[in-house]
Amino acid sequence: MRNTAKLTTAVLAAGALTFGLGACGSSGSDSASDTSGPLVVAASPTPHAEILNYVKENLAKKAGLDLEVKEFQDYIVPNTATEDGSVDANYFQNQPYLDDFNKKRGTHIVPVVTVHLEPLGLYSHKVKSADALKSGATVAVPNDAVNEARSLKLLAANGLITLKDGAGSEATPQDIAKNPKNLKFKEVEAAQTVRSLDDVDAAVVNGNYAISADLKPAKDALVLESAKNSPYGNFLAVKEGNEDDPRVKKLAKLLTSAEVKKFIQDKYAGSVIASF
Numbered sequence: 001m002r003n004t005a006k007l008t009t010a011v012l013a014a015g016a017l018t019f020g021l022g023a024c025g026s027s028g029s030d031s032a033s034d035t036s037g038p039l040v041v042a043a044s045p046t047p048h049a050e051i052l053n054y055v056k057e058n059l060a061k062k063a064g065l066d067l068e069v070k071e072f073q074d075y076i077v078p079n080t081a082t083e084d085g086s087v088d089a090n091y092f093q094n095q096p097y098l099d100d101f102n103k104k105r106g107t108h109i110v111p112v113v114t115v116h117l118e119p120l121g122l123y124s125h126k127v128k129s130a131d132a133l134k135s136g137a138t139v140a141v142p143n144d145a146v147n148e149a150r151s152l153k154l155l156a157a158n159g160l161i162t163l164k165d166g167a168g169s170e171a172t173p174q175d176i177a178k179n180p181k182n183l184k185f186k187e188v189e190a191a192q193t194v195r196s197l198d199d200v201d202a203a204v205v206n207g208n209y210a211i212s213a214d215l216k217p218a219k220d221a222l223v224l225e226s227a228k229n230s231p232y233g234n235f236l237a238v239k240e241g242n243e244d245d246p247r248v249k250k251l252a253k254l255l256t257s258a259e260v261k262k263f264i265q266d267k268y269a270g271s272v273i274a275s276f
Helices: 009-022 047-059 075-082 097-105 145-157 207-212 246-255 258-270
Strands: 005-008 037-043 067-071 089-093 110-116 121-123 138-142 176-179 184-188 202-205 234-239
Touching: 005 009, 005 037, 009 207, 037 047, 037 246, 037 258, 047 067, 047 089, 047 110, 047 207, 047 258, 067 138, 075 089, 075 097, 075 234, 089 097, 089 110, 089 246, 097 110, 097 145, 110 246, 138 145, 145 202, 145 246, 234 246, 246 258
Parallel strands: 005 067, 037 067, 037 089, 138 184, 138 202
Antiparallel strands: 089 234, 110 234, 121 202
16 A cells, blocks of 8 residues: 655645744754664655556565655755755756756755656647637746746747747746747646646746646657757756765665666656656
8 A cells, every 4th residue: 555645735834834934954854864764755646656656566675775755746845855854855847947946045955766748738628739829828837936937948849939048947938039929938837737738838848747637748748848858857866965875875776777667667657758
C-alpha cells in the first residue's frame, strides 16, 4: 500500500507561513541533521511521487532505506519545507527553476542527482494543430519566471512567435519581437494551465500536470519540447549541507538504478524520459 501524505490547501498555506516566519537561516535544522529516522521527501504527485513510491515499494527495504513520500500540488512549498527542515529533500524541479527560486527567496537548496525530463507541451481542446490557432488566439502560460520563459521558447522553436535577441531564462511576453498570429497570453499559476484548457484556445502545460490530467504528452501535445541537450531535467534536491546524508545517498542511487529507468520507460511511454 502506498504510504503517501496528501496535503490540503490549509496545510500548504501553513507550511508557507512557517517558512516566512522562521526559515531564513542558512544552517540545517535539527530535524534535517537527524539521519536516524525515515527520509521524508516532498514531491509533485505525477510522476515524482509515483517514481518515489515505486522505489519505496520495490527497492528501499532491500537497500535499508526508510522512505516517506509527501505529495504537494504546488512548486513553492516543497522548497520552503526543505529549507525549514519540515522535509528532508524534494523531487519536483529543474535547475533554472531552482536557481531563480534560491535567488528570489534566499533559500539554500541544491541538487543531488538528476532523474528525468518531462517535456513541456502546447495543448488545446479547440484545435488539432498549432498552425490551426486563429489570429488573436489566447494561450495560457505558467506565470513563474522560468516556466513562462520556457513556454515562450517552446512557441518560438515552433515558429509561432519570435523572441528578441538575448531573451533568456526570464523572458516574458514583452520580449516577443514578432507575433504573426497576434497571440494573446494569459499568465496563470503552473498547476492551473491544464485546467484552463476549456477557457483558452491553447495552453502550455508542464509535463507532470499534463500526465495528472490524463494527457499523453508524446501523443496529445500540439508541439512538444525536445529532450536533446535540455537543461530542464528534474532532480532530487536537499538543503545545502545535507548532500552527504547517508539516506539521501541511498535514495540517489536507487533513483538512478536500472529498475527505475525501466519503470519510467514502461509506465510513461516517452511522456517522461529518464536522464541517466
